[in-house]
Amino acid sequence: MRAPTRSIETDVVVLGGGCSGVMAAVAAARRGAAVTLVEREGTLGGTSTGVLDTFYGFWAPGERGRRVVGGLPSEVVDRLVAAGSAFVRPNTYGAGNGVTYNPEVLRWLYDELCATAGVRVLLHTSLTDVAVDNNRPTRLVLTSGSELIDLRCAVAVDCSGDAVLAHLAGAASEGYDDVPNAQALTTTFSMAPVDQKAFAAFGRAAMLERLAQAVDGGRYQLPRREGSLHPTTAAGVEFVHMTRVVARDPRDPEALSLAEREGRAQAIEYARFLNDCVPGFELAHITWMSRRIGIRESRRVRGRYWLERADVVGGARFGDAIASGAAPIEEHANGADTRWEFLGHAYDIPYRSLQAAELDNLLVAGRCFSASHDAHASARNMAQCMAMGQAAGTAAALAVDGGVTTGALDVAQLQTALREDHAIFGADLEVAA
Numbered sequence: 001m002r003a004p005t006r007s008i009e010t011d012v013v014v015l016g017g018g019c020s021g022v023m024a025a026v027a028a029a030r031r032g033a034a035v036t037l038v039e040r041e042g043t044l045g046g047t048s049t050g051v052l053d054t055f056y057g058f059w060a061p062g063e064r065g066r067r068v069v070g071g072l073p074s075e076v077v078d079r080l081v082a083a084g085s086a087f088v089r090p091n092t093y094g095a096g097n098g099v100t101y102n103p104e105v106l107r108w109l110y111d112e113l114c115a116t117a118g119v120r121v122l123l124h125t126s127l128t129d130v131a132v133d134n135n136r137p138t139r140l141v142l143t144s145g146s147e148l149i150d151l152r153c154a155v156a157v158d159c160s161g162d163a164v165l166a167h168l169a170g171a172a173s174e175g176y177d178d179v180p181n182a183q184a185l186t187t188t189f190s191m192a193p194v195d196q197k198a199f200a201a202f203g204r205a206a207m208l209e210r211l212a213q214a215v216d217g218g219r220y221q222l223p224r225r226e227g228s229l230h231p232t233t234a235a236g237v238e239f240v241h242m243t244r245v246v247a248r249d250p251r252d253p254e255a256l257s258l259a260e261r262e263g264r265a266q267a268i269e270y271a272r273f274l275n276d277c278v279p280g281f282e283l284a285h286i287t288w289m290s291r292r293i294g295i296r297e298s299r300r301v302r303g304r305y306w307l308e309r310a311d312v313v314g315g316a317r318f319g320d321a322i323a324s325g326a327a328p329i330e331e332h333a334n335g336a337d338t339r340w341e342f343l344g345h346a347y348d349i350p351y352r353s354l355q356a357a358e359l360d361n362l363l364v365a366g367r368c369f370s371a372s373h374d375a376h377a378s379a380r381n382m383a384q385c386m387a388m389g390q391a392a393g394t395a396a397a398l399a400v401d402g403g404v405t406t407g408a409l410d411v412a413q414l415q416t417a418l419r420e421d422h423a424i425f426g427a428d429l430e431v432a433a
């Protein structure tokens, strides 16, 4: 085994620079911790910049849905809107307001937020191993090109989406193949130039009718009879969210590689359908395809609390609430349709669902937090992932500052800090507008 070529000491390490990881890193650094953010790609944002362009989950569904996420995630939205790089789509599909943004500007904004907060960002760097001492992850082995990095940390926050750090540290989890209806994978793409007036006049319902005819007629190899198209921050550019790849476990590199190929092939086929069958798309080309296939669900860590379907459906409140959600349970499983189950109220996400069950000083946030398949299908929206990230980063910094473990951290202190930073949860939901 080669000796490390570089050593780093840090208070808090955050693995994964997606929307949850950036929030965790910035929140921890703003609270005074020395933070290292590790991301395997050459850009921050993960799914939020590589696959998508619309935040959901900031508002509860409904025409006058209340706001359920504030704090640092809201700061991101406000800055994008102020820069003219985002706009609100009211109560999209009845699931609450969506915020459609320019992902390229968001990449820049994440860079800015990290730089201003003093986060040490390691791009092009992957986690390969974790050492656990005294039941805590204390050393990470990172690789970047030919560099082998030995990173020592007090607290680790896993925002890798796939719970890579938690898994390597020995934390229990529920995986893609543990549920019969694991969420499908999706390659997204954009098309331009689209005659958006012609498309608007034709309408979404008519487009879906054509799609069903195309699937039934067998002229196109399309797995899904529905899907969404929406305008972007650039005139004449439509974002297409239609492909569906099933039965490919994202934890298996061969299955994931096959999924990438299938997703791209489907994107080409959906574009052919749009060109041929939908007014406004006659002259459009694919101008962008997601940098990687979008993974909704791969590994969910078993934490100190397992957020259940009953919690989400019943609007659960917890004494250790740190974030909240209200989005419908949205199931993209096998088959041609998507199942939506609307809740009609908000629920809390407890701090315990960010703590690995058996290990200390290991927090998880975002797509890999501790929740059942159904609860996750509501709480995986980016606003909730970001709010969890802010909470995990704040908890990590407070634990380091107070010389306690993340498990021994005073939850009331964490909640006070989060409220100071404008997070919304628990009783705030009664007053937040």
Ligand SMILES: Cc1cc2nc3c(=O)[nH]c(=O)nc-3n(C[C@H](O)[C@H](O)[C@H](O)COP(=O)(O)OP(=O)(O)OC[C@H]3O[C@@H](n4cnc5c(N)ncnc54)[C@H](O)[C@@H]3O)c2cc1C
Residues within 6 Å of the ligand: 015, 016, 017, 018, 019, 020, 021, 038, 039, 040, 041, 045, 046, 047, 048, 051, 052, 054, 055, 056, 057, 125, 126, 127, 128, 159, 160, 161, 162, 164, 185, 186, 187, 293, 294, 295, 296, 365, 366, 367, 368, 380, 381, 382, 383, 385
């Ligand atoms: C197709 C699709 C459509 C969706 N639509 C919406 C939507 O419209 N609106 C919405 O709000 N939500 C949507 N979601 C859900 C939401 O996008 C995700 O749940 C959320 O973005 C997850 O963020 P995250 O930070 O937890 O994880 P990710 O975005 O997956 O980020 C994880 C990061 O960790 C990095 N990483 C992983 N392993 C390693 C390693 N070993 N070393 C270093 N880095 C590593 C990855 O490169 C990545 O950058 C959608 C999801 C998908 C897949």
